[in-house]
Amino acid sequence: MSINRILNIGHSGMVAASLGTAATSHNITNSSTEGYSRQRVAQKPRPIHHGGGLAISSPTRVQDSFVDRRLLSAISLEGEASARSDSLRSLDSMFADIGGAVGDALDNFESAIADLSNDPDSDAARQLVLTRTTQLAQSFNQASADLDAAQDDANGRIRLALGQLNEKLQTIGDLGRDIVSGSTIGEDVSTLMDQRDQLVREVAEYLPVTVLDQPHGAVSVLLAGSRSLVPVDGPVPQLLHDVDANGNTTILRQGSGAPEDITSLITSGKIAGYLSARDGAIADAQADLDQLAYDIATQYNAVHAAGQGRDGASRNLFEVLPAVVPPTGSAEALAISADVVGNPDGIAAALDGTLPSDNRNALALLDLAQTDIASGGTASASEAFSAMLADVGISIQSANTKADNATVIREQAQAMRDAISGVSTDEEMVALMQFQRAYQASLRVVETADAMLNELLNMRR
C-alpha cells in the first residue's frame, strides 16, 4: 500500500466528516422549518483493495412513505371536520339564547293572540297582533337570509380555495420537473422534494389526495385515487367552479377533454367540509325553517279566514305561500297579508264581526299554538321549532366533536412523521461532535501519512 493511498483514505474521512457536518448544520438551521425532513449522509466503507476509506452519498431525506401517506390522510380528515365545524358556527349564533330571534318572535306572536282572545275589541290588542305577525314573518325572513348567507359563505370559501389550489398544483408540477431533471444529473434535490411534499400536504388540507411515487423522485398526485391532479408529465389540470340549479358552487376538473364535475368525488379535506355543511346541516335547517314557515302561514290562514274582522269580512293573516313540496323558499317569502297590514279591524277575532266582544275565532287561533300543525301534523309550531333547535345543536356538536377528534388524529400522525423526519437538536449536537472528532481523526491520519512521507524522503539524504 502506498503512502498516497493512506493520504487518500484520510482525505475521504475528512470529506465525509465535512459533508456530515454540513448536513447536520443544515438540519439544525431548518429545525423549525415547516415540512422540513432531516437529512443524513450515508457512509459505507470502501474495501482496502479498492483504495479503502469511505464512500459517501449525497445527503438524503429521512422519511417513511407510509407515515407520510397517513399524515396526508389525517390532514384531509382534519381539514374536512374543521371546515364543517367553522361553517356551522354561524348557526350556533343564529339560534343562541334558547332560540334566537325566531324563537322570541314565535313566543310574542302566540302571546299577542292570547291577549287578543282576552280583549277582542281592544285596538291595542289588535295592533299588537299586527306588529307581532310582522315581526314573526321578518324573523323567518332574516333567519332564512342568514342561512343563505352561511351557504354563500361556504360557496365563496370553495371558490377561493380553488384559486389557491390551482397555484399550488401548478407549483407541485413545476417542482416535480425540477426534481426529475436534478436527480437525473445527480444534484441534491432534497430541498425541492421537501417543498413539493409540503405543498402536497397543503393541498391535502383541502382535497382528498393520493400520492404515487414515480422514478427519479417524482410523484403523481391523484384526487380520490382516480383523477389526476398533478401528472408526472404533461400539463396540470385546472380546477374550475360552476353553479348548479340551486345556485350552489360545483367543482370541475378541466383536463385535456371536457370539464368533469368532480364535486361528488371530494369526500375529505376542507372543501368536503364546506360542501358537507352547505348541503347538510345548513340545508336541513333551511328546509326545516321553510316547512315551519309554510305550516304556520297555511294553518293560521285557514283559521283566520274562517273568522271575520270588525267589518264582517274574512281575510288571510299571512300572504299565501306557493303549495309546493317541499315548500322551498317559504321562510324567505313569509309575510303578513297585505289585506291586514295597517288594518287592525281586519284581524279576525270573531266568528261574527258585528259582535265586538266575539273572541271565538281568536280562541280558535289560540288553540293553534297547542295544535299539531307542523312536522306533518306531529308537533305544534313551538315543538317543531324546539326539535329544529335540537337538530341544529346536534349537527354542530357532532361537527365540533369530529373536528376535535380529527385534530388529535392529525397531531398523532404529525408526531409520528416528526419522530422520523423531524430534527432533534440534541441528536444533531451529538452528530456534530462525532463529525468534528472524525474530522480531527482523519486529519491525524493525513498528518501521519505526511510524517511517513517525510521520513521516507529523509532516508535518501
Add this chain to the structure above:
Amino acid sequence: MRVPDSLFQARSMTALRKSRAAYLDAQEQALTGRRVSKPSEDPLAIGRARSFQDRKRRADNHERAGGFATSRLQVMDSAVGELENLMARAREIGIQALNDTLNASDRADLAGEVDELVAHMRALADTREGDKYIFSGLSSDVAPLDGTGAYQGSAEVQEIEVAPGVRVPLGITAADVFANPSANAYSALEGLATALRANDKAAMNTQTGEVINAGNLVSDMRAQIGAHQTSVDIAANVVSNNSLIAIENFEREVSADAFEAFSALSQAQSALTAAVEIAAQLPLPGLVGR
C-alpha cells in the same frame, strides 16, 4: 422513540390551546351563570329549555287572562250584589204595601220609590268596563235592555282561557239576571210600581211574589258569578304552579351551579397557568446550553 424538537412545541401548543378554550368556557359560565345558551353546547337541554320557556310564556298568558277575568267578574259581582240589595228593598216595599193601614197616597209614594229602583236597575244593567256593556254578552257595544226592559244583547257570553284547556265564561248577561224569562226582575219591579199606583192589593201581592222570585234568581246568578270566579282562582293556582315548575325546570336545564362554575373556573385557571409555565420551561437544545 425519537423526540424531535417540534414535538415539544406541538405538545405545548396543544395543551395551551385546550387550556385556553376550557378557561374561556368556564369564564363564560361563571360570568353569565348559564351552563348552556347555544344549541351546540347541549342540544337536548336547549330543546327542553325551549319547551319549558314555552310553558312559562303560556302560563304568563293565562295569568294575564285570569287577571282580566277577575277584573270583569268583580265588576259584575259588584253590580249584581247591588241588584240583590235593590231586589231586597223592593220585596220590603211590596210587603209593606200590603199593610191595610196604608192608603192610596202612601202606596203612590211607595210606587215612586219603586220607580227609582227601576231606574237604578237600568243603570246597573248598563254597567260598563271601559266602553263595553258587560251584561250584553258579545254585543258589548249595545245597552243590554231596551226601553221596555227587553234584552237586546247576544245570547252568547265571551269565554276566556285561564288555564290550558280551561275556559271560563266572562260572567252572565242581562237576560240571565235583569230580564230572565223565568223570573224577570225588571218586569217584577215595573209590575209592582203599577200595582201600587193602582192601589190593587191582589196585584201587589202577585207582583211582590214576582219580586221575591226574581230576587232569589238574582242571588242564584250572583252565586254563578262567584262560581266562575272560583274557577278562575283554581285555574290561577294551577297556572302559578305550572309557571314555577317551568321556571325551575328551565333553570335546571340552562343555569350553571355557581359553586361548580367557580370550581371549574378555578380548575381551568390552574390548568392554563400550568400549561403556560410548562411551555416557558421547554428544554433548551443541548447546543444552546453548551
